[in-house]
Structures are given as C-alpha cells and as structure tokens.
Amino acid sequence: MFPDQFxxxxxxxxxxxxxxxxxxxxxLGFVLIFKASGIxxxxxxxxxxFAALTLVGIMDGQVPFSHLINALFGTDVHHFGWHVPAFxxxxxxxxxxxxxxxxxxxxxxRHLVGQEPIILFMATIGLAYFMEGFGDMMxxxxxxxxxxxxxxxxxxxxxxxxxxxxGSNFYGFFIDQLDIVAAVVAVVLVxxxxxxxxYTKQGRAMRAVADDHQAALSVGISLSFIWVLVWSLxxxxxxxxxxxxxxxxxxxxxxxxxALKALxxxxxxxxxxxxxxxxxxxxxxxxxxxxxFLIGAPFxxxxxxxxxxxxxxxxxxxxxxxGLFGEKIIERV
Amino acid sequence: xxxxxxxFVTPDGRTIGAVMMEMKNITLRFGGVVAxxxxxxxxxxxxxxxxxxxxxxxxxxxxxxxxxxxxxxxGEVWYKGARRPEMKPFEVARQGIARTFxxxxxxxxxxxxxxxxxxxxxxxxxxxxxxxxxxxxAEREETxxxxxxxxxxxxLEIQHIRKTPVSRLPYGLKKRVELARxxxxxxxxxxxxxxxxxxxxxxxxxxxxxxxxxxxxxxxTIVLIEHDMGVVMDxxxxxxxxxxxxxxxxxxxxxxxxxxxVIDAYLGVAHD
Numbered sequence: 010m011f012p013d014q015f016x017x018x019x020x021x022x023x024x025x026x027x028x029x030x031x032x033x034x035x036x037l038g039f040v041l042i043f044k045a046s047g048i049x050x051x052x053x054x055x056x057x058x059f060a061a062l063t064l065v066g067i068m069d070g071q072v073p074f075s076h077l078i079n080a081l082f083g084t085d086v087h088h089f090g091w092h093v094p095a096f097x098x099x100x101x102x103x104x105x106x107x108x109x110x111x112x113x114x115x116x117x118x119r120h121l122v123g124q125e126p127i128i129l130f131m132a133t134i135g136l137a138y139f140m141e142g143f144g145d146m147m148x149x150x151x152x153x154x155x156x157x158x159x160x161x162x163x164x165x166x167x168x169x170x171x172x173x174x175x176g177s178n179f180y181g182f183f184i185d186q187l188d189i190v191a192a193v194v195a196v197v198l199v200x201x202x203x204x205x206x207x208y209t210k211q212g213r214a215m216r217a218v219a220d221d222h223q224a225a226l227s228v229g230i231s232l233s234f235i236w237v238l239v240w241s242l243x244x245x246x247x248x249x250x251x252x253x254x255x256x257x258x259x260x261x262x263x264x265x266x267x268a269l270k271a272l273x274x275x276x277x278x279x280x281x282x283x284x285x286x287x288x289x290x291x292x293x294x295x296x297x298x299x300x301x302f303l304i305g306a307p308f309x310x311x312x313x314x315x316x317x318x319x320x321x322x323x324x325x326x327x328x329x330x331x332g333l334f335g336e337k338i339i340e341r342v
Numbered sequence: 343x344x345x346x347x348x349x350f351v352t353p354d355g356r357t358i359g360a361v362m363m364e365m366k367n368i369t370l371r372f373g374g375v376v377a378x379x380x381x382x383x384x385x386x387x388x389x390x391x392x393x394x395x396x397x398x399x400x401x402x403x404x405x406x407x408x409x410x411x412x413x414x415x416x417g418e419v420w421y422k423g424a425r426r427p428e429m430k431p432f433e434v435a436r437q438g439i440a441r442t443f444x445x446x447x448x449x450x451x452x453x454x455x456x457x458x459x460x461x462x463x464x465x466x467x468x469x470x471x472x473x474x475x476x477x478x479x480a481e482r483e484e485t486x487x488x489x490x491x492x493x494x495x496x497x498l499e500i501q502h503i504r505k506t507p508v509s510r511l512p513y514g515l516k517k518r519v520e521l522a523r524x525x526x527x528x529x530x531x532x533x534x535x536x537x538x539x540x541x542x543x544x545x546x547x548x549x550x551x552x553x554x555x556x557x558x559x560x561x562x563t564i565v566l567i568e569h570d571m572g573v574v575m576d577x578x579x580x581x582x583x584x585x586x587x588x589x590x591x592x593x594x595x596x597x598x599x600x601x602x603x604v605i606d607a608y609l610g611v612a613h614d
Contacts, residue, residue, distance in 0.1 A: 231432045
C-alpha cells in the first residue's frame, strides 16, 4: 500500500512520459532534415498539421479546394460522397507528402543550395505560412475529428492491474490507450529510421550527404534525390505525428503550435541526434508534468506547463549548448 | 602522333591502350577570368597521365571539368568514343570516373571502413525493401561489396585504422583513405588532385608506390595533378603542361623536361 499522493505522482510521471513521446515525434522530423541538409525546418509542425488535414480530407471524401471551386463556379460541392478506409487513406496521404517533398526541393531549396543557414531558415518560415494557408484553402479551417481506429480512453487493463497498489479509493493508474499506441509507434519509428540510415544504400547515401556534399557527389550520390528523400521521410514522420496528435485533440490549426514545444526538446536532445530527440521529448514531457504537480500547482499558481520546457532549455543552453547527445562543439585555434 | 585506336609502347617499355577520354578545345571562364583556354589532350587506357604547371595554371579546373564539377563554356569532352553531354558530378561518378580532392573531402564523422564503403554505393543495386528484409540478394551483395572494400583496405595498408573515425587521422593517412574510397568504386578512370601535397618524403614515396601499384594491379587509368616535378617524371607515362590556362607542352616526361616553354614557365624567363 502506497499513500495516494505518491501514487498520483507516479501517474503524473507516466502520463508525462506519454506526452513526451508525442513531443519526440515532432522533434524527430526536425532532426532528420537538420542532420541531412543543415536546414532547421520551422515548417515541421505545419507539415504535421497539413498531413493530418489531408488524411481526414481523404478519409471523408472531402473535395479539395471546395470553397474556391464553389466561389468561382457557383457550385455547391463539398463531398465526393465516399469514404476511404483508414489504411488506404494513410497511404494516399503519404503519397501527397512525398509530392510535397519533391515540390519543396524543386521549387525552393534547389535554388538555395550553398546559402547561409539563416536564409534557409527564413525560407522554411515562409514555407510554414504558405502551407498553413494552403491547407486552409484546400481542406477548410474547421476542427475535424480524426478516427483511424486507434483505441482511446483509459486502459482498463492497466487500471485493474494496478488498483491493488493503493487504498480503497485508488482505482489504478489512468493511462490513455492512445498514448500507449503512440509510444509503441514512436519506438517502431525510431528503430525503422535508425536501421534505414545504418543499413540501406539510401540511408548510407543520406549520411554521406549530411557529412560532406562534395565527397558525396564524387562517389555518385545525387544530392537532390537525397534531399527529396529526406523531406519525404520528414513528411512521413509529420504524418505519424499528425495522426497521433489529431486523434488525441482533433485536427485543428493550433496543431502547428506543438512545433514550438519541439524546440526545447531539440535543445535538450541536440539537433543532430535521433535518440536525443526521444530522450529530450521524454525529459520535457515528464519534467513539465512533475514540475506542475510538485511545485507549479501548489506554490506558483499553476499553468507552469506553458513555460517550464523553455526554462529548462535555457538552463541547458548555458551549461551544455550542444544538448545531451549533440556533437561536441570544439573550437580549434 | 599516334593512331587513336592503336595501342603503343612507351619509351619505358609500358604498353598503353587506345584513347579513352579526349578533351577537345576546352575553354572555361569564371566571369571575365579565363581559367582554361582552348586546351585539347587525350587520355589513353592504362596510362598514368599527369597534368603539371605552376600555381593558378588551371590544373584543378581541368580536373573539375573532367569530373563534372565545372562545365566548360566551349569545347567537348569525349569519353569511350562518344561525346559526353553536360553531366552533374554524380552522373560522371556513375560512369566509372572516381576522384580525390586537393583539400581532402572525406566523411569526417564516419569510420575509415564506412568511408571506403561509400565508394561501393553505385554497385549496390538492391532496393530498399529487400535491403530492409536483409535476406538473400541484399545479403550476398553486401558480402561482395565488403570483400572488395577489404581488398582495397589491405592493398593500401590501412587495416590498422579501419574502425577509426576519419576526423582523428593525420593528414597523410586521410589522403590514403580518400584514395581507398575512390578505388573501392572500381573506377575505369581515377582522377587524383595533388595526391602528395603537404606530405613528407616518406609519405610521398608510399603514395607513389600505391599509385603505381594501382595502375599495375587493377589496370586503372590515372590522371593526376602534381607539383613535385621529380615525382611526376617518375610516375607518369605522358605529361600535359599548363601555364596561365594554356597548354604549353604535351608528351613523355623526357620530352617535356627539355621543352623550352616548360622550363621558362617553371624557372621564369629573364626579361631583358
């Protein structure tokens, strides 16, 4: 038997871990692009939003640009009247993300090769706002429900299995099934990405491009192919993150703001490390929940979750600017 | 001088094959600066062809034209009997032309083995899916590529550093790893941009030996740029001499050595 307060703390910790997984999913997309092309992709969050919007649109048989079409032609079309099964819709949404990757490379970054990082960063800000507007125009701005068949609500199994830990008014840990699925998906995703980078031809080429452009060219690697590939992978990660966040809180435009939570995650984990993104996400998730529970709510009037992650990142920046797993910064004189 | 399609024997008694690559009236400009001015020369199969000249003569530019990093405004590149269209560097590499760089372009974050392995990328055919599953074909392919890489590593005597990250290696060894990566691609034509720059005498001797052995053992055609006249004369079968973007000499080392224009370019001319 444990005191209720302690058990509640453990539950907070577990839920923090789960929230951290979702942060990590967004951070992963940032790391992929930054590692391979040195671009800090501000649009990663909007990509997740756009992917989720596209997925819902396809599943519901929504007519893309329906408002525009109706305004131009005086028609009144909104839906094709069919429903696409979740699995097929996910594949189609992925195809859209690959197309997007190709366009991003072809119309924007191909022309910016060799530019300063700040210019590339500005380009991604432009891309973010373009995609937000484009997504709005294509699918409409209303909040949509996303249901791809992931179980939701508390897991009774966990509640029942843990109920014995506390007294008569403790009913076991409440953990959302969706969060458990998200955690499993994140683990699988990381294993897939790491083994892709480590063992496949394209993965090797990707690492080579990340390391040295000239050398990569000289061994016969097409830079633009690799960059399309990297943006596609980031699109894939964005789709996964979009599905998880969308299923959790509905597909809405505030989804793009979760990208901002990925920033402290990256500062903690390091911008170039895939495991760093995961660990950073977990630290932020657990940190902000526990801080709110132990210090924020009792002493600071609550709502510390909004700023805790950024404060933590600031402290990290002072003491370990390269993050936990980032490459060490050594200045040779 | 010689029939293009015929092989011939050099004064040293080495047999040189037919023309493999031909540069025809190449002119390369950067804005108003003319880096290469109307230069033509050929490379024959199995030979070691050197390009020499003082600093700023346009040697590296010429190598960059061959490897597709620069595109000449005028002139044609002929490779294996056909005119080569304008190509990107990676397309040139896929045609079996490997190169090294004057300032070493290695993957600093990877081990020596991984670096050399990237040289095999174009020999990996299996798609993502079968690679992910990792059975059968992909596994066999991986084993074959590893075997080639290990042979190159043995050949260049870098077994002892195979697991070392490249960033920790001294300069001379980095040069050798770069050569290993180029060799792993099993190239028809190997371009070496100052393979001995910044090396001490012992390292230079090692590198010379490797270049000769590569040419000998694998029959690889080699085009190299070098400053050290002694080294060039010992290694090469034929030499192109450049000065201020122009060709001022072309022929076997002995002939070039006694060419007045070449002597002037290297020693300077008295203006009186």
